[in-house]
Amino acid sequence: xxxxxxxxxxxxxxxxxxxxxxxxxxxxxxxxxxxxxxxxxxxxxxxxxxxxxxxxxxxxxxxxxxxxxxxxxxxxxxxxxxxxxxxxxxxxxxxxxxxxxxxxxxxxxxxxxxxxxxxxxxxxxxxxxxxxxxxxxxxxxxxxxxxxxxxxxxxxxxxxxxxxxxxxxxxxxxxxxxxxxxxxxxxxxxxxxxxxxxxxxxxxxxxxxxxxxxxxxxxxxxxxxxxxxxxxxxxxxxxxxxxxxxxxxxxxxxxxxxxxxxxxxxxxxxxxxxxxxxxxxxxxxxxxxxxxxxxxxxx
Amino acid sequence: xxxxxxxxxxxxxxxxxxxxxxxxxxxxxxxxxxxxxxxxxxxxxxxxxxxxxxxxxxxxxxxxxxxxxxxxxxxxxxxxxxxxxxxxxxxxxxxxxxxxxxxxxxxxxxxxxxxxxxxxxxxxxxxxxxxxxxxxxxxxxxxxxxxxxxxxxxxxxxxxxxxxxxxxxxxxxxxxxxxxxxxxxxxxxxxxxxxxxxxxxxxxxxxxxxxxxxxxxxxxxxx
Numbered sequence: 001x002x003x004x005x006x007x008x009x010x011x012x013x014x015x016x017x018x019x020x021x022x023x024x025x026x027x028x029x030x031x032x033x034x035x036x037x038x039x040x041x042x043x044x045x046x047x048x049x050x051x052x053x054x055x056x057x058x059x060x061x062x063x064x065x066x067x068x069x070x071x072x073x074x075x076x077x078x079x080x081x082x083x084x085x086x087x088x089x090x091x092x093x094x095x096x097x098x099x100x101x102x103x104x105x106x107x108x109x110x111x112x113x114x115x116x117x118x119x120x121x122x123x124x125x126x127x128x129x130x131x132x133x134x135x136x137x138x139x140x141x142x143x144x145x146x147x148x149x150x151x152x153x154x155x156x157x158x159x160x161x162x163x164x165x166x167x168x169x170x171x172x173x174x175x176x177x178x179x180x181x182x183x184x185x186x187x188x189x190x191x192x193x194x195x196x197x198x199x200x201x202x203x204x205x206x207x208x209x210x211x212x213x214x215x216x217x218x219x220x221x222x223x224x225x226x227x228x229x230x231x232x233x234x235x236x237x238x239x240x241x242x243x244x245x246x247x248x249x250x251x252x253x254x255x256x257x258x259x260x261x262x263x264x265x266x267x268x269x270x271x272x273x274x275x276x277x278x279x280x281x282x283x284x285x286x287x288x289x290x291x292x293x294x295x296x297x298x299x
Numbered sequence: 300x301x302x303x304x305x306x307x308x309x310x311x312x313x314x315x316x317x318x319x320x321x322x323x324x325x326x327x328x329x330x331x332x333x334x335x336x337x338x339x340x341x342x343x344x345x346x347x348x349x350x351x352x353x354x355x356x357x358x359x360x361x362x363x364x365x366x367x368x369x370x371x372x373x374x375x376x377x378x379x380x381x382x383x384x385x386x387x388x389x390x391x392x393x394x395x396x397x398x399x400x401x402x403x404x405x406x407x408x409x410x411x412x413x414x415x416x417x418x419x420x421x422x423x424x425x426x427x428x429x430x431x432x433x434x435x436x437x438x439x440x441x442x443x444x445x446x447x448x449x450x451x452x453x454x455x456x457x458x459x460x461x462x463x464x465x466x467x468x469x470x471x472x473x474x475x476x477x478x479x480x481x482x483x484x485x486x487x488x489x490x491x492x493x494x495x496x497x498x499x500x501x502x503x504x505x506x507x508x509x510x511x512x513x514x515x516x517x518x519x520x521x522x
Contacts, residue, residue, distance in 0.1 A: 049522060052378065054374070054377055054378075054520070054521050054522045055519065055520040055521065055522060056519035056520060070519075073382065074380050074381060074382050074385075075380070077378065077379065077380040077381075078380045080378070082374070082378035084374055086371050086374065087371065087372075087374040087375050087378070088370055088371040088372050088374075088375070089372065089375060090314060090372055091370070092314050093313075093314065097313075101310060104306055105302075105303055105306055105379060105380070141375075
């Protein structure tokens with residue numbers, strides 16, 4: 001067993017009647033923050049639940065913090081903080097009841113940190129969860145896992161449905177939490193801006209398949225969109241590492257996931273005039289990756 | 300039982316303490332009615348007591364098992380360092396613990412009344428015990444179906460069937476000559492039929508609990 005990795009998935013497959021998570025290989029080193037990006041229904045939640053031991057893969061091996069999952073889930077879950085968009089707290093309970101409940105289970109509960117989070121999130125411990133807004137419920141859920149100081153955080157769409165102010169507060173707190181270099185985080189979202197802000201490693205998933213996984217900086221450094229002007233009869237030549245190419249009259253662009261100046265040279269040799277070589281946002285990279293990997297959608 | 304399982308049991312009781320208090324109060328009113336009155340009031344008290352016991356069981360099953368899934372609090376519980384079997388054990392204890400207390404109060408009340416009131420023949424005791432134990436079987440069955448199927452619809456179906464079957468079961472037991480012939484008698488007759496019926500019911504209770512744990516142990520997905 002590789003105990004150096006916080007998360008290791010090898011050949012993980014899970015088949016439902018309407019969906020298949022297919023041959024997932026995923027590795028996350030301790031102290032790293034992985035943004036897990038995919039459209040709705042891509043398999044993010046299923047993957048995270050498999051990592052958490054809440055559902056069992058049909059095939060493949062899952063190791064989390066050195067524990068085989070789901071077999072050793074009880075031991076692993078002592079050190080995992082799990083927040084999910086569809087996880088709810090007890091409406092009839094106050095926040096203080098929830099704090100006392102979680103505190104009674106985890107001996108490592110940090111009371112001072114919990115109080116700090118209550119202040120930062122502007123929560124009222126004596127209030128019942130029934131009266132909380134969605135943003136307050138999300139913050140309360142994060143408080144309950146962060147004050148445990150878990151080694152691994154699995155955050156499944158934690159910012160979904162939050163208003164901009166609540167989202168900003170939650171993300172700021174997560175940035176602070178993530179400054180702790182010993183903590184590993186897997187953070188799923190379909191909002192690439194959130195992921196870009198927090199993560200140092202990015203994984204894309206679509207229709208149950210992992211389509212890319214790299215350092216964020218590598219993604220942002222290597223992906224480029226080259227815009228050019230060319231004669232009407234210009235045909236984009238066959239070039240290596242071109243993910244997508246488009247041409248509309250005299251204007252065209254190619255998108256590459258591994259930029260090399262030789263690409264612009266090749267276009268120029270064929271008669272194109274380079275207008276710009278643009279960096280791409282994570283969202284643009286993600287959309288291009290998804291389109292390129294969906295049958296019949298690649299340009 | 301480990302500490303976390305106990306915390307889960309306490310959690311279920313905590314969120315149901317007010318309804319349970321209400322049921323306890325109704326149960327006491329029912330026992331008072333049965334003890335104090337005769338005729339129609341006695342009947343009202345008996346029906347109220349049986350209703351309270353049946354409702355306590357169903358209420359807890361729905362709130363602690365069915366609603367935990369439909370209200371999406373189950374992911375929070377399953378993210379705690381527990382196994383699904385510990386979760387199942389906690390649900391069994393939380394439900395059957397409270398139901399057993401309510402059921403024992405019902406049994407104690409029934410036995411006391413039969414033995415102390417002259418208007419009630421002691422011969423009614425075996426028949427009453429068989430019927431009361433059937434209430435326990437029905438509750439364990441409803442709990443087992445809720446845990447195994449995780450389905451509100453199936454639980455409601457089984458609950459309805461159990462309630463209909465109580466009357467049929469009472470009629471069937473009464474129709475057995477070895478039971479029915481002694482109901483109006485001055486002494487309780489614990490013959491082979493009466494003892495066998497109760498032993499069978501107890502065995503069914505243990506069998507249902509065992510089946511529940513077995514079915515839960517076979518599950519791969521807990522959400």
